[in-house]
Amino acid sequence: MKNNVLKCSFLLSCTFLGAVIGAGFASGREIAEFFLPFGKWGILGLFTACFVLAFCFYAVTKTVAENSIKNTYEYLEHIANPFFAKIIYVFIYAFSFVLLCAMTAGSGALFKQMFSLPYIFGSALMCTVCGVIFYRNIYGILNANAYLAPMMIFGIIYIGIISLLDTREAFSDFGGIAQLFVSSLVYASYNSVGIICVFCEMGDMLKNRRTPLLSAVMSGIMLFAVSIVLFLVLLKFKDDALTLELPLLKIAGNASLFYTVLMFFAMLTTAVSSLFSLIKFCSNSFCAEKNTAVYICAFAFLCSLMGFSEMVSKVYPVFGYIGLFLIVYSGVKFVLDRCNKKSKSLK
Numbered sequence: 001m002k003n004n005v006l007k008c009s010f011l012l013s014c015t016f017l018g019a020v021i022g023a024g025f026a027s028g029r030e031i032a033e034f035f036l037p038f039g040k041w042g043i044l045g046l047f048t049a050c051f052v053l054a055f056c057f058y059a060v061t062k063t064v065a066e067n068s069i070k071n072t073y074e075y076l077e078h079i080a081n082p083f084f085a086k087i088i089y090v091f092i093y094a095f096s097f098v099l100l101c102a103m104t105a106g107s108g109a110l111f112k113q114m115f116s117l118p119y120i121f122g123s124a125l126m127c128t129v130c131g132v133i134f135y136r137n138i139y140g141i142l143n144a145n146a147y148l149a150p151m152m153i154f155g156i157i158y159i160g161i162i163s164l165l166d167t168r169e170a171f172s173d174f175g176g177i178a179q180l181f182v183s184s185l186v187y188a189s190y191n192s193v194g195i196i197c198v199f200c201e202m203g204d205m206l207k208n209r210r211t212p213l214l215s216a217v218m219s220g221i222m223l224f225a226v227s228i229v230l231f232l233v234l235l236k237f238k239d240d241a242l243t244l245e246l247p248l249l250k251i252a253g254n255a256s257l258f259y260t261v262l263m264f265f266a267m268l269t270t271a272v273s274s275l276f277s278l279i280k281f282c283s284n285s286f287c288a289e290k291n292t293a294v295y296i297c298a299f300a301f302l303c304s305l306m307g308f309s310e311m312v313s314k315v316y317p318v319f320g321y322i323g324l325f326l327i328v329y330s331g332v333k334f335v336l337d338r339c340n341k342k343s344k345s346l347k
Contacts, residue, residue, distance in 0.1 A: 054220030186320030
């Protein structure tokens with residue numbers, strides 16, 4: 001029984017890392033945007049963000065397990081009244097569209113930085129491949145994340161070890177504790193949307209009461225460890241990290257081609273997952289036609305012309321600030337539920 005709990009907790013932790021470590025994280029763009037401006041103090045921000053994400057993971061999985069929740073909407077109805085549940089539900093799918101746009105933009109930046117091809121080439125390629133996958137019903141591509149996440153973690157650690165052997169001094173700016181705290185919460189809040197979407201569908205793996213806590217602890221530790229390695233690498237190469245759209249590709253050196261392939265497929269699986277969820281939402285809400293995929297991809301292509309780094313720095317924080325309501329509300333609801341259960345048991 002103990003081995004089963006450990007195995008299940010580890011698998012859930014890997015799924016958690018797959019949900020958080022997307023192209024924005026693995027490219028170094030998110031870490032550079034939200035934590036690097038604070039210099040070495042960014043480590044404190046990373047710890048705060050990892051703790052908040054781990055707590056959010058625990059709150060979601062514990063609630064799903066105790067209330068036999070089967071999907072995202074059931075979870076939203078549990079933590080909020082039907083009216084607000086619908087609003088949050090729409091917000092979640094709006095963020096799915098933002099992710100699709102970001103992955104399209106990221107593909108454009110990838111081909112431009114790595115192969116000096118026009119930005120629109122990579123963006124158009126991503127949209128085209130997503131459309132082909134949808135029309136050919138190649139659903140197996142979604143399972144690739146199970147293999148890509150560990151490989152990307154290995155890639156980050158490998159590049160980190162090689163890069164940290166460099167003797168260059170790391171810079172040490174400080175932008176204020178309050179700003180750092182807000183930046184950490186914004187980063188955690190938009191990432192929590194993905195955690196809610198993924199783990200509300202995984203009730204079957206949460207039957208043991210110890211699994212949510214153990215997997216949350218493992219997830220927090222693993223995410224913080226990978227984040228620290230990536231942060232220290234970016235800290236040593238701040239000029240590239242703060243100016244390039246995909247800084248880790250430049251830092252990777254000889255491993256950049258291998259990492260380019262990994263990142264493209266990571267972007268692709270995220271984009272396809274977002275596209276499928278959007279089509280499902282449109283079908284359920286508006287009786288959408290099959291050509292909906294073409295319209296969504298075309299609109300995503302146009303929005304992607306904003307640029308990958310611009311989306312991470314301007315659009316992600318907007319959803320992060322809105323998402324703060326979601327994680328605060330769900331966190332408070334979770335704590336209140338625990339207190340009510342404890343008081344009832346004492347009576």
